[in-house]
Amino acid sequence: VLTLFGYDGLKKMLPQAELTANKRLELWSNQESVELKDATASMIFDLTAKKLISHDPEKSSENLRDNFVAFIQGLISFPFNIPGTAYHKCLQGREKAMKMLRNMLQERRKNPRKNPSDFFDYVIEEIQKEGTILTEEIALDLMFVLLFASFETTSLALTLAIKFLSDDPAVLKRLTEEHETILRNREDADSGLTWEEYKSMTYTFQFINETARLANIVPAIFRKALIDIKFKDYTIPAGWAVMVCPPAVHLNPDKYEDPLRFNPSRWEESKSNNASKHFMAFGGGMR
Structure with missing residues (x-):
């Protein structure tokens, strides 16, 4: 794959x-x-x-x-x-x-x-x-x-x-400006999208992350505990099924300021677009 x-x-x-x-x-x-x-x-x-x-x-x-x-x-x-x-x-x-x-x-x-x-x-x-x-x-x-x-x-x-x-017209305007800038910088206006252009879409990636965070496309992820896991005052026995709930993280005000607000700019300080314990839009692993 x-x-x-x-x-x-x-x-x-x-x-x-x-x-x-x-x-x-x-x-x-x-x-x-x-x-x-x-x-x-x-x-x-x-x-x-x-x-x-x-x-x-x-x-x-x-x-x-x-x-x-x-x-x-x-x-x-x-x-x-x-x-x-x-x-x-x-x-x-x-x-x-x-x-x-x-x-x-x-x-x-x-x-x-x-x-x-x-x-x-x-x-x-x-x-x-x-x-x-x-x-x-x-x-x-x-x-x-x-x-x-x-x-x-x-x-x-x-x-x-x-x-x-x-x-959100303001987000649409900024997103449009980013893509129009890419088009203006092309030597050939009719050439196709290049990998370098794709990777340069900074605000687009912020927009995608924010969409995925609020959308919560995968509301639950199921895993199996392979060993006994200590969590606070609890023990999850080996063999038990564990349901991870991404919305509980994505909408947590301790992790995201004003979590119900659509704000792509909140990702400006983020160093990674990959899944983490605070961002698991499509589950864990590389995306």
């Missing part, structure tokens, strides 16, 4: 992401209205699916994303597995999505590529290695989770980002 979405992978992916975003913006500009959450989810899913499994919805006879949507809509529902219920549709959506992914993987194994270019290629390489712990079922489960997490959380964050911008 890091091969595709790590530092080098993201640098290569930047032009494709920009092209996809520009095409969708042009499409939306010709519509009377846009259901933003659904539209951004569709854009991100298509981009991620193409990168991970080379899936092209225009060439597929089945709609992979529809199955994920059915899964999401019934993910938190009363567990009645009866036709017509949200829970039943959720199970059916996952089953159909897994079947499509399994067929894609098996087809790729029959006709492998010479040069790995997506996740399936790397999975096939790993499965064929001696002593590997990766099985086809584990790989398919991982693929399902990656596709689900990538488009659902990011589309929610983007939708809320637009909401915050529409409510």
